[in-house]
Amino acid sequence: MKISIGNDHAGPEYKKAIVAMLTAKGHEVLNHGTDSEASVDYPDFGHPVAEDVTSGRADLGIVICGSGNGIAMTVNKHQGIRAALCWNKEIAALAKLHNDANIISIPARFTSIHQAVEMVETFLATEFEGGRHQARVDKIACS
Template sequence: MVDVAKPGERIPIASDHAGFELKERLRLALAEMGYEVEDIGTHSTASTDYPDYAHPLAQEVSEGQAARGVLLCGTGLGMSYVANRYPGVRAAVAWNPDVAALARKHNDANVLVLPARFVSDEDALAILQAWLTTPFEGGRHQGRVAKIERDESEADASGSTT
């Protein structure tokens, strides 16, 4: 596997209450790997609403302020729903390293979403490492990824609005 990790790169990370404890472990691991970590929150296990944390992270990635980011919630689903509403964001829920690697290789996933209630700390670190170090293959996958983004004129031409 080609190492595409970029120590010094700023990576925002965010979670709701269900992902807080794992977020803290991954935040420290990212810092130990040499990344500049931006902790968007939450900052405790007190009940919170996942969109409050997914929106700011996804906006940063969408606007190019960060190349990629990490989100965590209980299942990963809520965070992924929010993040994938932003242009240019490809948030992938990954529950093992193989899924994380394929999300990078084939889909150029720029937001990793972890289901904190369903992965161990050890597995989460392995998933994060696979996602950080796997490059996008491009080639035949480039055109497929390009089809994810649609502007209004494309939507009008197809007869669909979404």
């Protein structure tokens, strides 16, 4: 699977751990994140992830910022993106199972690196349930 990842200054260590896990499992990673803790603007790293997912260059995306909110808002501006802010693996599973999320947003200042890796593993392993949820997902996009 090809995964696009982007992060601001709150997430370099999270990204490093997540990328290590992804590559160990044989996934290809498109890295749009910063490797520095110097202040940067999260939209500069979120938009390329959303573009990778909407264009098909990536199957799924991962975005990381301090609260997870700003970067989630950024990627959700792109038509076809369903980014879910997740703070535990149960929420990550439901984001895929019920909402067919294609980007997971991680709040680095409110989760541990271990939790973040677990969430990503869960997100990747969970399949969309479809059924009654499909009609709801179809109503998310605006024309």
